[in-house]
Amino acid sequence: MSLCSRDGDPNGTARSIAEAVARRSYGKLVALLAMRTRDVAAAEDALADAFAAALADWPQRGCPANPEGWLMTVARRRAIDAVRHRRIGDELVNELVLLADEIDHSDARALPDRRLALLFACTHPALDAAIRTPLMLQVVLGLDAKTIASAFLTSPAAISKRLERAKRKIRDAGVPFTVPEREELPGRLAAVLEAIYGVYSQGWTDPVGDDTVRHDLAGEALFLAHLLVDLLPEDPEALGLLSLMLYSQARRAARRDAEGNYVPLSAQDPATWNARMLDAAEGLLRQASTHQVIGRFQLEAALQSAHVHRCQTRRPNWDEVMQLYDALSALAPSPVIAVNRALALAERDGPQAALDALAPYADDPRLADYQPYWAARAELLARSGATVEALTSYEMAIGLASDPAVRRFLQRKRAQMPSTA
């Protein structure tokens, strides 16, 4: 019964168990509490009360054998009390009592997992696209507004307001907590995948993990991607997303040398990559490909696989890389892909071909403040001998870089340019 008594500090143990349950089960409990009422905010309130009760109760009486079930029991009691208090009526109370019965009669250890439905509710197309990723972080993972705000470079007050608005819309507009029907599933799933990838990208922008919040975000995103694969083991794009993220994660540490300087992929030592993660990524990609339904995330994962393979074997595979970029551009055209494609093209056909491929994007407002675009242009111009133009592009890239290591890297590159005097 008592996990706490093993430790000299029951408070600390109770807290760490509560934190572990929160991380593992938060979304599961919110999903169960909010499923019928669609009231996410009320579910979160009830759950917060339950966690507070746990921290008061567990050090005194020992941690329960099934902490998740304990929290659920307290939380739904709180939810029922809250509903009664607001005198909202019997029907809602009945729903909650029904839910309580359902949980009591199922094996307490095996609470039904409705997180997939919760993920679909949080990424519903009727919600503002920009709030879906933050909403998912809060509702499924239990991250607080302050953490989310710092990850998305906004104020906690502003993000709280937008999160509240989204939750109110879910409740009042009748956004369903259901997994969409077969024909609708691919489109709706794309939003879920997009939101999870959004979490990872936020985490990725902090390369060394100085910023603990962002570093954790990469871990949270991997947790969500693993969860999605557990919930939808047959979906090739869910597999593709997890594969893509593992490929990136495996090379995460190699992006910096011992002095904290930026190391581009071509200069990284493959021996420093996480081999087990790469194996897992490769396996997932192979598993996805057996379904023979191609998609954006599988293609992006396949590109990562090709890059990794080339670096490991030192055999150029730019034809294969170009084929993948062409397929990706056809499936999900974006200026960001065009930039990456151009860099691969430069390796195969030279810098001028790459510059020609980028020419149509010269005035694209989406690239005007996209640092990698200017860095790519600078690099290509330098290689083609257009020194003056290269310097201008380096200036732009340096001015737009937010990562000090990348800024230093670009400044060094610029300093290596021949003098134009």
Place this chain on the structure above:
Amino acid sequence: MQYLLMIYSAESEWKQLGDGERQQRVAAYQAYTESLKKAEVVVGMNRLQHASTATTVRIIDGKPQVLDGPYSDSKEQLAGYYLIDAPNLDAAITWAARCPGASHGAMEVRPIWTMPYESAGSA
């Protein structure tokens, strides 16, 4: 839950339609109405007269101020509505997408306000 599906469309576009096209559109609305009735989801519906017939009223300094014209001066105006009963927003959106108004204009889907004790658990 009940949802109001509001049809917003450019009236100028209707005026430019030929007779055949108008008949076609009216027939499309009739078919849509029929399918709503068959599915037993429709609670009420109406087509509105042109926005040029609208009058806007508000109380200013305790006196009613009456103005000729619709409240909002946009190109696309409220042209009609369907009031439907649907289990959730997804079902309402599905019905809105089937309405001819979604093709020639835009549909706004709004849940109907209910007193809290009436709203529970209808999903």
